[in-house]
Amino acid sequence: MNYRQELIELAVGARSAARVLATVSTETKNMAIAAIAQALEENQQQILAANAKDIAAGEAKGLTKALIDRLLLTPDRISDIAQAAREVIELPDPIGSVIRGSKRPNGLQVNQVRVPLGVIGMIYEARPNVTVDAAILAIKSGNACLLKGGSEAFETNLVLSQLIQAAIAPYIPQTAVNFIAYTDRAVVTALIQLHGYLDVVVPRGSQRLISAVVENATVPTIETGIGICHTYVDASADLTMALAIVENAKVQRPAVCNSLETILVHEAIASQFLPQLLARFTTLGVEIRGCERTQAMIPVVPATAKDWDTEYLDLIVSVKIVADINGAIEHIFQHGSKHSEAIITNDFANSQQFLAEVDAAAVYVNASTRFTDGGALGYGAELGISTQKLHARGPLGLSELTTNKYQIIGTGQVR
C-alpha cells in the first residue's frame, strides 16, 4: 500500500495545528498537558484493556520477557506517565526567548528568537509511554507531531492517542497530535520521505531502525544513537571511587544507552584494581570479558575484537588495559559511539586532556555516565539522547525541539 497521500493529509492537518500552536500562550499549552494527565488517570481501565491485548499478542508471538515488560502498563505505571506529564507543565516554555539580540549601527534591531520547529515525526518502538512523552514535549514546545509507534504496542498507542486528542481539543487543535495507525515498514519509509511536509524526524529505538531512517530519509533527522560508553580508570584514580562509579554505570540500569560497556584501565594500577573489580562484579553477577593482559591478571572470559564495538545492554562488561591516557583516548576514538565517556582521575592535566580531546555528547570527570539524561542534567524531560552533532547533541529536551527566527525591526533601512 502506498501511504504517501494519507500521510500528506495528516501532515497538512498537523501543519495547520502547528500554525496555531506557534503563537498559543504557555498557559493554554499547559492546560492541554494537564488535561492529558487527567485523561490518562480517568481512563485507566480502557488503557489497561488495550494494553492487555498487546501483551497477549506479544506472548503469542513469543516476545522476550524483557520486551513484554517494556510493553506492560500497570496502574502505577500509568500514574507515573501522568506524573511525568505534570512535570513538563513546570518546565519553562522555550518559545519566545531571545537567544541573542543587538542594535546595528544603522539602527536595525536584530533579535534571534526561539520558535517551534513546526511538525515533528517520531518513530519509536515498544514502550507505550513514548506516545505520551512525545505528544507532551511537542505541545509544550509549540510543535505538532506525527507519531509512529511500534507494532507490539499498537492497541495501547491507539487508545493513548485517542485519549490525548480528546483531552487537548478544548485548548488546541486536535491535529496537533496525530497517531499513524499502520504498523508495516512501508509507512515508515513514506513518513521519512515527506520532505517539505515534516520539519524533522526523530527515530528512537534499535540501531536497525535508526540506520534505516538515516539511509532513506529526505526529511532532516535527529539520530538518537546507541551508547558504547567507556570509563577510563587513570593511574591517579581513587580506586574506591572508581569501583563505585563503574558499578553504578554498569549495574544500576544496564539496558539503557548511557550504561557502561568497556572499562579502560591504566597499566600502572591494573594489578591493584582488577582483583577488586573482579570481586565486586562477581558478587553483582556481571560477566567480565578481558583483553589479553587482563586475562593474565584475573580469571575472565577472553574478549574478542567484536566486544569493543558491542553495546551489551546487559550485565556484561569488557576490560582493556591501556598504557596511558592517550591509549584510552585512542581506544574511545576508535570504538566509542560519541555518547558518554568518563575518566576517573586525580590528575588535573589528564582531566583537562580528556575533557578536551574526547569527542562525545557528554564527557565526565569522576562521575557515572548514567547522568546523561535530560532530567539528571537539570534540563527536564527529553525525547532521547542525540549522538549526532547537528542541531542537538545530548538530551533532546524542550529547547532542542525549537528553531529560531530572526526578527528585524527597522525604520526604513535599505542597503
Added chain:
Amino acid sequence: MNYRQELIELAVGARSAARVLATVSTETKNMAIAAIAQALEENQQQILAANAKDIAAGEAKGLTKALIDRLLLTPDRISDIAQAAREVIELPDPIGSVIRGSKRPNGLQVNQVRVPLGVIGMIYEARPNVTVDAAILAIKSGNACLLKGGSEAFETNLVLSQLIQAAIAPYIPQTAVNFIAYTDRAVVTALIQLHGYLDVVVPRGSQRLISAVVENATVPTIETGIGICHTYVDASADLTMALAIVENAKVQRPAVCNSLETILVHEAIASQFLPQLLARFTTLGVEIRGCERTQAMIPVVPATAKDWDTEYLDLIVSVKIVADINGAIEHIFQHGSKHSEAIITNDFANSQQFLAEVDAAAVYVNASTRFTDGGALGYGAELGISTQKLHARGPLGLSELTTNKYQIIGTGQVR
C-alpha cells in the same frame, strides 16, 4: 568510477586534522588564516593564469555572460577575497564558549561547551571565492573540510586549494583543507553518502544541486535554499518608505537569494501605491507582472500561477493585491520559501502579527530583506543562508559551524 574509497581516505585524513584543530589555539588558527590571505596576494599571477583557463573553457562551452562574470577573478577581486579572510581573523572564536552551565544539587558541574563539528563537506558551484571562504570559516571554527567546487571553476579552485594547503602547513595539518579534484556527479553522490566519515554536508548552489543532495544524502545536511521573498505593503504603510524598500530589495542586487520577488499590496492603498511603483520601476528597468486586480490599475505583464513560485534572480517582480494582512500572511505561507519576508506598516498590531505568524528565517518590519546576510546582521562572514529549521536557520556563520559537548565534573557522583 567509484570514488568512495578515495573519498574515505580524504575524510580519514581530514578527521585526523580535525582532532588537532579541535584543541588548537585561536592565535594559531588566525595565523593560518593570515597566511592564506598573504598567499593569495603573493600568488596572484598563478591564480589569474588558472582562472584564465577556466574562463576560456567557459566561453568555449558557451556559458552565459553572468556565469562568466561569476567565474572571473581580477587582481581587485583577489584582494577582496584576501581582505575578507583577514576580517575573519577579527571575528570572535566560537570554540570553548560555555553556552550554559550550572551546578546540580548533587554537586555535579554541568557545562554545555561549544566545540567544532569535525569534518564538513561543502558542495558549491561557479564562484571560486567560495573555496577560500569555506576553508577559512572551517579553520576558524576548528573544523576540517572537504571541498567540492563546480567544474567551471576547476582550474582556479585547484590552484587556490594548493595555495591554501601550502599556506596553512606551518600552523595546522594540511589535511584540514581537502579539495576534491573530480568534477563528475558521481563524486557528489559518493561524498554525501560518507555517513560516519563526515559530520555535515552543506550544499550551496542551484535548487537542483540542493534537491539532489537532500534526496540522496545519508550525511546530515544543511540546506541553503532559494529565496522567494515577499514585501507586504500594509494599508498603514509610509508609501515613500515602502517604495524605497521595494526598490532596494529588488534592484540593489537582484541575483541574490534575499532579493525581492513578490510585492503584496493592501487593497486600500493599491490605487495610490501602484502608479508610483510603476513609475519608479519603469525608470529602473524592472518588469512588473501583476495579478488581475493589479492589471486593472496599471499596465503590467499578466502574472501566471507560476510567477508566485518563481525566484526570478532578475529585474522582474510580481505584484498581488490582497484584502488585508491575513491575505498577505496566507500568500506567504503558500508561496514563500521561508527565507526573508517583510511588512511595511505603521500599525503596531499588524507588525506584531506579521513577526509572530510568518514562518521564515528572517522576518522584517520596515526594512529591506536584503539585510539577511551574516555581515549585515552583525555576525560576520557566512557560508550561506540556511532555510531549513534544523541546526542553523539564517546565516551559517562561525557559531553555526559548531556543535556542543556537555562537560560534567564530579567528585564521585553516582545515580
